[in-house]
Amino acid sequence: MSKVIKTTLILTHLIIICSSQNATSSTSTFVVAIILRGTFKCAGTIISQSHVLTQANCCFENSMLIEPKNLMVITGTPKWDVERRRYVSKCVTHENFYHHSNETEKKFDIAILVLETPLILDAKVNVVKLDAFTANFNKLIQGKVAVWKKPELEDDQEKLQEINPSILTDLNVNILAKEDCKTLHKKIIEDYYFCVSLKSGDYCEGGTGGPLLIGDNNRIVQVGIIDYNDDFCKNSLPQLFYGTSYYYTWIRNEIRKLELSKKRSTSWRKRTRFYATTTELINKNVH
Template sequence: LPLQMLWLLVLTLPCLGGSVPVTSDPGPGTELVGIMGGHDAADGKWPWQVGLWFWNQTSSQWILGCGGSLIHRQWVLTAAHCIPGRHPVTRDFKVQLGQLRPSYSDSVQVARIIRHPKYSLENGVFGGADVALLKLEAPVQPSNLVGLISLPPASSAFPPGTRCWVTGWGLIGFQESLLPKNLQEVEVPLVADEICRQHYGNRIKDDMLCAGRRGRDSCYGDSGGPLVCKWRGTWVQVGVVSWGRRCGLRNFPGVYARVTSFLPWIHRHIHSSP
């Protein structure tokens, strides 16, 4: 599978120094939309979903480029490839909480950005470790619209076929005006690692997992958002939207960073800071 055939689920951010390869033409019949095969999410159903806004130097405007999840009152989990450039500046990032429609008006400023140390800017998502933590300027007040997603126990295992959910705004274009667009949700089955490797080859690392089926998938712009499954009656986040070949193709499910691979790193950061 040649690199140029893999279509990353991220907006290229050239003005921010991003260097993520995205094929410019996804091919006929593929719409550049967000969550594929999904529908509008209800208010308060996914209270941990956040939107990650970037300041676009070129157009001098805020752009909603990625999703993320609230895993602690002051910490957001997202994808490392959502944070472009060698030296990202915190003032260029804001986080939207508790809203179904894109809006940065009462968003929270990011105070600290921690990309996973094993994430490589050169290899991008294909090197693995596609996770990042964002510390917010102040702890957020939980409400019926803003809440935390639990992290899975290290021992938890979810069998292939487990039906999980992925959410996101999946914007369609970098310079396009943000049309009011409701958060989308779609149910996706987990795919066995060996099945996923049959199609993607050795690009699937141990710290990745696959989910989705034909017509049901995360897509362009959903990067960094949460893949959640029920664990003993509680929602837990098992994946972070990372990459995929186009969207919703048979045999090419969405690829996610596997949250259990990063638990020690996440806990170290969110519990060690005052």
């Protein structure tokens, strides 16, 4: 009898939440659409003026690594606006990530996109705060996910299939306690996962690579990365999203390496220009 009561209590956590609304200004400042040759590919978040955080799978197409020049990100709007875009110069995936990976290796499904031109941070474009500490919730808490949704077209469902997800939408979700999640999934849930309950399919359309967030508009923090999974999208079990704190050190170290490499490259270009200019002057003065 106690088992039945416990299961009933846990299942009440799945009565969600799925109130949706157009993204608030605080959310739309840091959530981007990642576009591959004019078609929506993934969502992502701005973590610095030159870097976007997303899933490693978003850097692949048909099992092949995408040429960075074919990717761009659209920023600073709850709707697509190609005027606010940046092209990608590099896609850095976790060194332990494999596109065809087993369940253990999936925890490395994370990537940093390097932008060709740094973003100008303002009221419409800003960075998201990342969770740097492992959060292991022992009770249910409220959170939200920001996903790109297709516009509503009631009269032409066939045309709707061809339209890109282009409207940024917030979905309120519940983040379950790890013990409750283990009971529902009937398996061990690793520490790097967050257990999130939301209606099946709500995030599958345009959420992959986007943020799992907690807090309010005064202080909102990204604690996880949305993971597209066919199995979860087709059933009512809570979804498992990667926690950013698990990757925080990797993110920080990769950005440091990228910035150091950029400084070295800039320094080399300056030296090269100096030597070239000096050579020109010497040649002009030789009679």
